[in-house]
Amino acid sequence: MVNEMTTRSPALPQLAPRDADSHKGDYGRVLLIGGSPGMAGSISLSASASIRSGAGLVTVAVPRRCLETVAGYDRCYMTVALPDDLKGFYELAASRVAQLSESATVLGCGPGMRTGVGAEGIVKTLCSQESDKPLVFDADALNCLSQCDDWKSMLAPRMILTPHPGEWERLSGVAASDRKAQEAAAVETGKATGATIVLKGSKTFVTDGKKSVHNSTGNPGMASGGSGDVLTGVLCGLLAQGLAVFEAAHLGVFVHGRAGDLAAESVGQISLSASDLLQHLPAAFMSLSDQ
Numbered sequence: 001m002v003n004e005m006t007t008r009s010p011a012l013p014q015l016a017p018r019d020a021d022s023h024k025g026d027y028g029r030v031l032l033i034g035g036s037p038g039m040a041g042s043i044s045l046s047a048s049a050s051i052r053s054g055a056g057l058v059t060v061a062v063p064r065r066c067l068e069t070v071a072g073y074d075r076c077y078m079t080v081a082l083p084d085d086l087k088g089f090y091e092l093a094a095s096r097v098a099q100l101s102e103s104a105t106v107l108g109c110g111p112g113m114r115t116g117v118g119a120e121g122i123v124k125t126l127c128s129q130e131s132d133k134p135l136v137f138d139a140d141a142l143n144c145l146s147q148c149d150d151w152k153s154m155l156a157p158r159m160i161l162t163p164h165p166g167e168w169e170r171l172s173g174v175a176a177s178d179r180k181a182q183e184a185a186a187v188e189t190g191k192a193t194g195a196t197i198v199l200k201g202s203k204t205f206v207t208d209g210k211k212s213v214h215n216s217t218g219n220p221g222m223a224s225g226g227s228g229d230v231l232t233g234v235l236c237g238l239l240a241q242g243l244a245v246f247e248a249a250h251l252g253v254f255v256h257g258r259a260g261d262l263a264a265e266s267v268g269q270i271s272l273s274a275s276d277l278l279q280h281l282p283a284a285f286m287s288l289s290d291q
């Protein structure tokens with residue numbers, strides 16, 4: 001199945017060393033869009049993870065009702081309020097996202113966003129942009145995509161999709177219980193669209209249809225709410241530093257899992273939280289030079 005369709009696993013990509021006279025502008029401007037009342041923490045985890053993964057500047061665009069909450073979680077990112085209603089983003093939010101995305105170099109969308117008309121408008125707007133800016137879709141951005149009959153035609157090589165098996169079932173129609181068939185569908189989608197699919201799980205599968213890899217890091221302690229939100233931010237941070245799309249996905253899932261393994265050594269699998277992943281990202285990045 002998958003092995004016959006794909007080439008040998010590529011070597012782990014690396015970030016280039018930083019020039020001594022470089023500045024934050026050299027490390028990219030990430031715009032993350034998501035969150036909603038009751039799920040403000042998700043997009044904050046993503047934004048903090050982008051900072052811990054090396055992005056130069058990170059801005060989080062959230063429903064107005066969440067702004068103070070999200071801003072209070074971390075001093076290191078900036079926040080922007082988008083038009084909202086009681087359920088999350090309001091329809092007018094999409095045009096504001098289009099404006100904001102002009103000054104960003106990497107876009108990430110979905111954690112905690114919910115799936116109303118406003119969220120769907122944002123996803124469609126991001127997909128329709130004539131742009132080669134990398135774009136990561138997670139969680140409710142994927143759920144919005146799955147409500148579009150022609151979702152595959154909306155994908156492009158600049159995009160990374162990070163579904164868990166339930167989200168991939170909604171998109172691809174392939175049952176979450178059939179991992180092999182889900183991986184095969186991910187390869188087919190990569191081939192057809194050029195997008196990179198990160199099918200999450202205990203051995204996360206990364207494919208762009210031409211290259212594929214199974215991740216070797218991570219542990220079941222990471223089966224805890226918010227772990228995937230952290231991955232979204234890690235990927236955006238790596239893309240912001242100039243890694244190509246597939247390479248950012250490959251390195252990102254490895255570092256994310258390594259952070260989980262280091263966190264499990266420190267707090268154990270049972271107590272491991274997404275906040276622990278954030279705290280162990282620095283050691284995970286520092287350990288890469290041993291690879």
Ligand SMILES: NC(=O)C1=CN([C@@H]2O[C@H](COP(=O)(O)OP(=O)(O)OC[C@H]3O[C@@H](n4cnc5c(N)ncnc54)[C@H](OP(=O)(O)O)[C@@H]3O)[C@@H](O)[C@H]2O)[C@@H](O)CC1
Pocket residue numbers: 038039040041042043110111112113114139140164165166167176201225226227228229
């Ligand atoms: N702190 C916060 O604010 C947080 C906010 N969050 C936000 O919550 C929103 C909803 O996201 P979600 O992932 O929790 O729910 P959903 O998309 O319905 O998926 C679950 C469905 O998929 C199925 N499933 C099958 N296999 C699976 C697998 N291996 N891994 C996972 N699921 C699997 C599963 O099947 P079952 O469990 O019934 O077997 C079930 O049917 C989203 O916006 C997210 O960003 C979270 O990030 C948490 C922290």
Ligand SMILES: Nc1ncnc2c1ncn2[C@@H]1O[C@H](COP(=O)(O)OP(=O)(O)O)[C@@H](O)[C@H]1O
Pocket residue numbers: 139164200201202203204217218219220221222223224225226227228229230231
């Ligand atoms: N048993 C496991 N072994 C390794 N990694 C896991 C395991 N369970 C979950 N993970 C990782 O944790 C993350 C969970 O993502 P997701 O389901 O989107 O969580 P959330 O939406 O709550 O943030 C993924 O990166 C997944 O690979």
Ligand SMILES: [Mg+2]
Pocket residue numbers: 138139164228229
């Ligand atoms: Mg998730």
